[in-house]
Amino acid sequence: MSLEVENDLIRVNNQLCDFSRDGRFFATAYQTNLTIRDYKKFDIIHSFVFPDIIEYIEWSRNSEYILCANIKKTIVQVYSIRYPEWKYKLTEGSAGLESVTWSPDSKYILTLSDFNIQISIWSLENQSVTHIQNVKSSFNKLYFTPDGNKLAVVVSIEGNNNIEIYKTDTWKLSKKLICGRLNSIDGLCWSPNSELLCIWSSFSNEMKLIIYSSTFEKDIAVFHPAQTVNLSEMEYTNYKDLKGIENVTWMPSGQLLAVAGFNEMDQSALLFCYEKCCTVVLLNHVTWKSLLQLYLEPVISENYLNKVYEERVIQSKFSNKNAIRVNVVNISKASTFIVEEKSERPINIKIGRKNITERLSIAKFDILEFSSCGQYLAVKHQLYPTTLWIWNVIDDYLDYLLLENTIVAARWNPTRAHLLVFCECMYAFEWTPYNANCLTIPRNITVLDARWHPRGNLLLLCGYNKAIIYHIEDK
Structure with missing residues (x-):
């Protein structure tokens, strides 16, 4: 694959740029200007002026609208x-603003x-507003099917966590789930078919995952780090390694469920761990038994x-003696960065060290994402900041992928x-099932x-305050 530049650099606020959902347009925000x-031609179609510095943008699903916000x-x-010439402005007021997003039908704004x-639901059609109260404070996103x-x-409510399910056409409460099996609720995830x-x-002391069916309106399985219970067959499967559940993600087809967490290591050992402590379990969507563990x-x-x-870094212009006298940017320009396949074994992976200010935090999975075909799962854990597993x-x-610098994103x-x-x-890395390459980023x-x-x-490549579009060419 190669990258070919399509236009000049575009100034943006903190990576605020994105394509519309239908792909016809792309938006960039710089200071108070939305462009x-x-x-195709990268011509400016519209330019809007926001009342203040733009801190957030989001396209509606139908690509007919775009919202800007100063949090x-x-x-908004x-x-x-x-x-x-049309615009709609809302102000949250004394309640403040944590985040904002579109409703799936592009008719409402949720703040x-x-x-x-509380969650406020603002109608673009009649400018009415409704509220959902008592939202758990540890959640900062909304979970639509x-x-x-x-x-x-x-x-x-009064220290008890429950689930409320609303219909998005009327915003009426359709189901309330009393999660008595859980001591607390720390995460939610809908299946791709919107049924589970x-x-x-x-x-908590009893870490577990419940699978609720909106079709049958009941729990159909319970996954526990120590055992899995299929409520119809009452079968138990041991998972001696996985002791906690951190993140859950579905394969796009819905056939597998990836459950990520930590295993037998003590929480304090996560800071300087040299043993197995990070686990991903794949569950079958029919039996809810483990198929594979990573x-x-x-x-x-x-x-x-x-x-x-x-x-690997190849110094092509400066010797080691001369390189001391030049800055890092010049060394980077004079160097060739490549990715090569290693045949020797064993190979040690770099383990990250936490600094003093981070020692009280827990290392987590920050990348756990399936490919669009569902065959590959990209995994990165904060204990191994320069390594990406592709399963x-x-x-x-x-x-x-064993890299020199900390991985900040994988798409x-x-x-x-x-x-x-x-x-x-100033370069990126490319992976396909056949090979891996290092790509130099122009500009x-x-x-x-x-x-x-x-x-x-x-x-659309995003820097601190710059963006540029590249065309992807397969070789």
Whole structure:
């Protein structure tokens, strides 16, 4: 694959740029200006002026509207692509503003107040507003079903956590789940077909995950780190390694459920761990039994299926003696960065060390995402900041990316098994099932993240305050 520049650098506020859902436009925000461009010719179609510095933007699902927000000053304003003279402004007021998002039907704006006291639902059609109260304060996102018909909310009343499910066409409460099996509710996740809701407790004395069926309106399975219970068959399966549940994600087809957490290591040992402590379990969606387990171990042992790609730096212009006199940027320009496959075993993986200010925090999985085809799962844990595991869950083998710098983002192509990895530097890494490469980013942008065009042929690279679009060419 190669990257070809399509236009000049675009100034943005803190990575505020994105393609519309239908791929026809892309938006960039710089200071108080919102600019809408055509994705083919990159011509400016609309330019809007926001009342203050733009801190957040989001396209509606129908790509007809885009909202801008200043979170600190609780200002939200909506602009129309079809009718640029129209706009809708709302102010949350004394409740404050934690986050804002679109409803799936693009007819409402949902705002989450400070400390998650309430969710406000603003209608674009009649400008009415309704509220959902007693939202649990530890949640800062909203859990819509993929089909957009329902919203699950965690509410806390007198210290008891429950689930409320609302219909998004009327915003009426349709179901209230009393989660007596859980001591607390620490996470939610809808299945791709919008029928199953995963509800889990992470760090209480009884850590478990409940599978609730909205079709049958009952729990159909319970996964426990010590055992799994199929409520119809009452079968138990032991999981001696997994002691906590941190994150859950579905395969796009819904056939497998990935459950990530830590195992037998003590919480304090997560700071300087050299043993197995990070586990991903794949559960079958029919029996809810474990099919495969992945341990993130610090040593790569012999396995003829596993491939290891390691970053190398080749000094091409400066000798080591002269390199001392030049700055890091010049060294980077004079160096060639490559990725090569390593054949020797065993290979030690770099383990991150926490500084004093981070010692009270718990190391977590910060990347756990399936490819669009569902065959590959990208995994990164904070204990191993420069390593990415790419797990072929069909054939059960691994590819490793061992890089020099901390991985800050990994983005799957929405159309195929093609992954780009970013390390807050002026180059990126590409992985496919066949090989891995290092890609030089022109214009000397320090890349923090990227946005894929829905067709997978364009890439919007995001720096600190710059963005640029590149065309993807397959070789």
